[in-house]
Amino acid sequence: MPSKKALVRRPGPRLADGLVTHLERTPVDVDKAQAQWQGYVDALEAHGWETFLVEPADDCPDAVFVEDTVVVFRNVALITRPGAEQRRGEIPGVEEAVARLGASVNWVWEPGTLDGGDVLKVGDTLYVGRGGRTNAAGVRQMRAVFEPLCARVVTVPVARVLHLKSAVTALPDGTVIGYEPLVDTPSLFPRFLPVPEEAGAHVVLLGGDRLLVAESAPKSAELFADLGYEPVVVDISEFEKLEGCVTCLSVRLRELYA
DSSP states (O other), X not given: OOXXXXXXXXXXXXXXXXXXXXXXXXXXXXXXXXXXXXXHHXXXXXXXXXXXXXXXXXXXXXXXXXXXXXXXXXXXXXXXXOSSGGGGGGHHHHHHHHHHTTOEEEEOOTTOOBOGGGEEEETTEEEEEESSSOOHHHHHHHHHHHGGGTOEEEEEXXXXXXXXXXXXXXXXXXXXXXXXXXXXXXGGSSSXXXXXXXXXXXXEEEEXXXXXXXXXXXXXXXXXXXXXXXXXXXXXXXXHTTTOOTXXXXXXXXXXXX
């Protein structure tokens, strides 16, 4: 049976010091971010997801963006080696959490770097963004772990955004969606659908026809509804100031062995 488990990590007190690379820094309201994070977790749980809190990493401002620390395919977890050195302290708590849930654990080793936000899973295809945070050695190590499990790994250039999933995600039918001005090579995806807002490029598949979507993408939510999906809207505006989106605030584990 498919699992519906999600790893989440509370925002830490240093959240406002998180890294920004493609945006101008603006003040972050940490108290508001805490409330938005709880709303995000509540939305997951309301749609059948069992959430698991990862041990805090309060010295790491970006630790709430837990998706970057691990890539999971079937029941195999690849613990990443983030491209930003200051984020590597986020790893131990995530490693412990996925092992506790029964995943088989592997690691990315130096000189490889890999951020989970650079990996988009569409069926058995893993698109991996090759850009500022993920290097060629990291891609090779990811191939070595997942290709024996019959995954198809496709490298995608990323230059206009922080991570691949800052530019594209996918609908339940496998159609890749993205905000075209930020997608380097749309032709790499067999089916690509442009969306009208940057934040509309990010969806979390909640199950069935339900999509978690940011409140900042109302036109995209309307498009998804017109396509027959049910948008579930959450406000993550404080995290968007740090280049965060709905995907990076959790790690969804859908294929753990029972």
